[in-house]
Amino acid sequence: MMQRFLFAFLAVLMVTPAAANTKAAVFPFDFHDAQQDGEMFPQNDPEDMRRLQLVADELKSLMQKDGRYQVVDLSSRAKEIEAASPFYKCDGCEAPIAKDAGADIAVTGYVDKLSSASLNLQIIVRDTATGKLTKTMSAAISGNTDDMWLRGVRYLWKNRFNAEAKEK
Template sequence: MTRLILLLLLMAAPAAADDPWQGRSAAFFGVSFLDTSTEGDLNGARADEAARVELVERQAAEAFRARGVTLLDLAPVEEDLGRIRNPAKCNGCDLRMARRLGADYAIVAEVQKVSNLILAMNLYVKEVATGAQIRGQAVDIRGNTDESWQRGMRYILERNVFR
């Protein structure tokens, strides 16, 4: 019985060593919302879209935590973050802030609304030590609903980030 347990532990060791998530830390800078639709120009921000941003932020955060990633408190970089409209497109400020926090990864995401029918969602994971993007994907989603946003985020997470 002891040999069987030892054999199982030895077989599991390489898999655990190859896990890029377990025991790592990340600076997750949330989801930026870019409304480039005519509706946004005319009517301004919508409460339902702000709620959807929070919804997919929670979805992504929970998925990373479930994989063993510690999401770091952004308070030490809050002042810098407050000056940035979109951490996904800030000439490496995401990596600089993540480095200051001592993170292994920087995670950025954005949703661009073209219209109520067409939206694009992106999520990227960069390795802080090298600056290299190690995972990430952009998907187009159809429909501006809770379900479509969650489906888009789930697709990115399941088919790319945690593949």
């Protein structure tokens, strides 16, 4: 009897991690620089564009390391992504792209640069089956450096994205 229980318990342990993996499509983050508003030909700072990729990559890395998420490769959907973006304006158009890529959730991000010293980082999560928002979070960033942008995404990951995991 005890052996059967132990075997069943071990079988559940072996199956649970794979079953608990949520497939996540993390899209390129969108960017708005309020300092460029009104410009006929806005020119985004290349450092801001690099940092935008930096925080998106950091979020993917944090998700992979967590073990509860499997980040889906979206490289084959580059044309669809380019046509649909910016995602903060399309009201959920990322969900079908993510669903077609095999993801359970679609994750988008947005950085609003108000000034060189004041930015806002947002992360939005949608269920790909329904297209409904499941999580929205925002962090103020005071400073336009790699460290500050990374601190913002790490804060959101730790304190907002996984808030329900802490409660369990």
